[in-house]
Amino acid sequence: MPYFVVVRERSSGWDWSLPMRQQSQWEAHAAFMDAATEEGFIVAGGPLGDENHAKRVLHVVRALDTGAIEMRLAQDPWTHMRLLKTISVEPWTVLLGSLG
Known part of the structure; x- marks a missing residue:
């Protein structure tokens, strides 16, 4: 199964006055x-x-295609709450090292 690199960004729902593990719905996201x-x-x-x-x-994710990645990340509670949004999804070829 192919690898992809996904970059997500903290979005409009993020409370910058709180640490990451104190954000709303941390337990559900984790x-x-x-x-x-x-x-x-x-x-x-x-x-x-x-x-x-x-x-x-x-x-770094393993998925069949970008559509599968988007569908999966849409289920993250922090996506619905606008704490995180996906900025980019790029196919990735591993040339050095191994990911097991």
């Missing part, structure tokens, strides 16, 4: 992300920079 990782959809991911101040988040 459960969604944990399940996506356990199922092999998300291979790696996290904020680009400091956890609490980074504007963007990067994920």
